[in-house]
Amino acid sequence: MTSHRPTSQPDSTDQPFASASGKAGSGKGVQRQDEIYRAISDAVIEHRLKPGARLREDALAEVFGISRTGIRKVLQRLALEQLVTLTPGKGASVTRPSAEEAREVFEARRLVESGLLAMLTRRITADELKELRALAGEEQQALQEHEQSVAIKLSAAFHNRLAALAGNQTLARFVDQLCSRSSLILAVYGHAGNLGCECSDHNQLVDLLQAGESEQAAIFMCRHLDSIEASLSIDDAPEEAPDLRDIFSAYQ
Amino acid sequence: MTSHRPTSQPDSTDQPFASASGKAGSGKGVQRQDEIYRAISDAVIEHRLKPGARLREDALAEVFGISRTGIRKVLQRLALEQLVTLTPGKGASVTRPSAEEAREVFEARRLVESGLLAMLTRRITADELKELRALAGEEQQALQEHEQSVAIKLSAAFHNRLAALAGNQTLARFVDQLCSRSSLILAVYGHAGNLGCECSDHNQLVDLLQAGESEQAAIFMCRHLDSIEASLSIDDAPEEAPDLRDIFSAYQ
DNA sequence: TTGGGCGCTATTGTATACATTTCGGGGTGA
DNA sequence: TCACCCCGAAATGTATACAATAGCGCCCAA
Structure with a gap:
């Protein structure tokens, strides 16, 4: 049930501005991906997506009404701009800057x-x-x-x-x-x-x-x-890797 | 006959350093793609690939022994660094800077x-x-x-x-x-x-x-x-878009 | 002979199928 | 009771299949 499209029903209602036919169409396709790029980018910049938030490909694909292929392209672009972090085998998440x-x-x-x-x-x-x-x-x-x-x-x-x-x-x-x-x-x-x-x-x-x-x-x-x-209150390791051994050293 | 792999025969001989199994393998895969990225990048920087040179996905896929999917990822990265230009519907070519x-x-x-x-x-x-x-x-x-x-x-x-x-x-x-x-x-x-x-x-x-x-x-x-x-001899339009209208304006 | 329309081939764009990895739960043994 | 291992679900990584497009040559007509 991971299929991101019911296939029995057109999903034009899911995303009113989804690229109409739902199939290929190169010229419009890149434009569409640009929209998605900007949508995610804006969400990150406006803090609607917080650092550390996971960005699952399936979920994004369903939201925007395109396949994972296109989403991956967008995520890769965001990763090269260091807005998202791409951990191999784990997926994408909003970058938490050190x-x-x-x-x-x-x-x-x-x-x-x-x-x-x-x-x-x-x-x-x-x-x-x-x-x-x-x-x-x-x-x-x-x-x-x-x-x-x-x-x-x-x-x-x-x-x-x-x-x-x-x-x-x-x-x-x-x-x-x-x-x-x-x-x-x-x-x-x-x-x-x-x-x-x-x-x-x-x-x-x-x-x-x-x-x-x-x-x-x-x-x-x-x-x-x-x-x-x-x-800013920049302390070296705020929350990203709580070293329990260090924190609870008194109790050990 | 555009298939870039015979399918009946493993192609490990084509590329001695191709990611062993020839199939998936995420951990090593990114490393492999990094190699390819550097290979192309070096070729461009060393002028072995000259500005304007076309970079067909099939050809690269065959040379490096991976599928077009991986090649596209590499090309996209190169495009974001402006080393190659990605023209929609036309493909990738080494950037010719203006x-x-x-x-x-x-x-x-x-x-x-x-x-x-x-x-x-x-x-x-x-x-x-x-x-x-x-x-x-x-x-x-x-x-x-x-x-x-x-x-x-x-x-x-x-x-x-x-x-x-x-x-x-x-x-x-x-x-x-x-x-x-x-x-x-x-x-x-x-x-x-x-x-x-x-x-x-x-x-x-x-x-x-x-x-x-x-x-x-x-x-x-x-x-x-x-x-x-x-x-450098930077003249505005050396050869990339010879504006015929301008050149032959005397004859119009 | 030239100009324009048309179909073909080569190549890219997108989606989907399949292999692989990771993470979490549960069970077994010490 | 705890540690370890194995298994299964979920998600990613890769390859391939299919659709659409661009470039090019050919054919036909004037």
Whole structure:
């Protein structure tokens, strides 16, 4: 009964946006898989799927109305971006970043994002500044309305857009990945009500950009990321491998 | 007759190092796929597979003695690292980087690698310096013996090792990818005898590292990468999409 | 002889079947 | 009562079968 499709009944009702015919169809297929990728990715970034959550292929295949083949492709992609971890013989689960990984991600972001800001001050336009301000505003509003998952996504969107505007897609994609992983790190090491980014930081950053203070903006970005990292409680092995021998050594 | 396996006869003779049983075997399977990944990746980096070369799934499956399923996994991974391009309905081919892409890769490398050097001067040990010198020496030797493909790989290995020693695996992996893509860029836009890296540059870089001149080392790295980029002949559309409308505009 | 339509072959895209591994339960023996 | 082993269910890993598509040459007509 593992069959993910009743075969006697079309499942168009299961997933209203499932690729109509249910059979092959290459052109649309990749598009569909892209949707699924984004769906899972968003769920992870918005903390609807928490680190450690198992992602069974059969279950996902049934939910999205495609076969395991397509799901595996999506999972592999997510694994290469380190959003999910693929343990051989065990399956996929949402990545639970290690403390070391967290340190690395923020170090990388400081290096890359501050560098991007320097490039950005030379080429940004008034319209783009306005767009960034709008994003920062939306984020702040979501935060005030306690829409945490929306705020998390908008915060990442701000950083992403910043990277994209610097005119280097390669770096922008890297920043995208780092932002996604940051969201995972926040999920593991962040405190409950803490979004990571301070409310007003992004607006101040836009101010510096507008003033053309590239040095100051870069420094501010480093501080911004530092403060996020500092707000985390990163202890080396929080829960992932409770060493009972060590914990109960007094009773042995 | 497209069947890539006679089915009546075990093909263990086709590939002496093919995963023994020829059937399933998860634990070893991923290891095997990793080998295949590296085999193709190396071939691309060493210019044995040139940009634009088609990579048919059946052919690869037969060569490596596994089914198309495994090959597709490897190709997808290569595609995400932008070493191969996956055109829907058409298949895989070695990526032919655009001029814009080339610019981006070198810009990214300048930013990241110079930043890594700054981190590196604070933590590098004498042994590690010796190792880097050895790598630079090997590279120079290969270059003198006109072993171009070996030299290319060693050059990338030098930059990779540099990144790894900085103690940030996330950034090191990114640099790895950028180096691989650089090799592709050299294959398309580089001149025949030009390796990219100047012979003595890497040695000089180690000198600066050893002296603890982090600022100077970072500047030198930027210049180093600049000179590689400058040695390329990047014209916007060399051969990939000859815009006939533009070329023959006088006749229209 | 050329231009356009058509069918064929080669190749990719997707689904499914089967082998293998892992994890948990229960039973047996010391 | 505890430890160990074996077995079975569930899930993954791999291969193969089948459907659809793209490329290409052929044929036919003007």
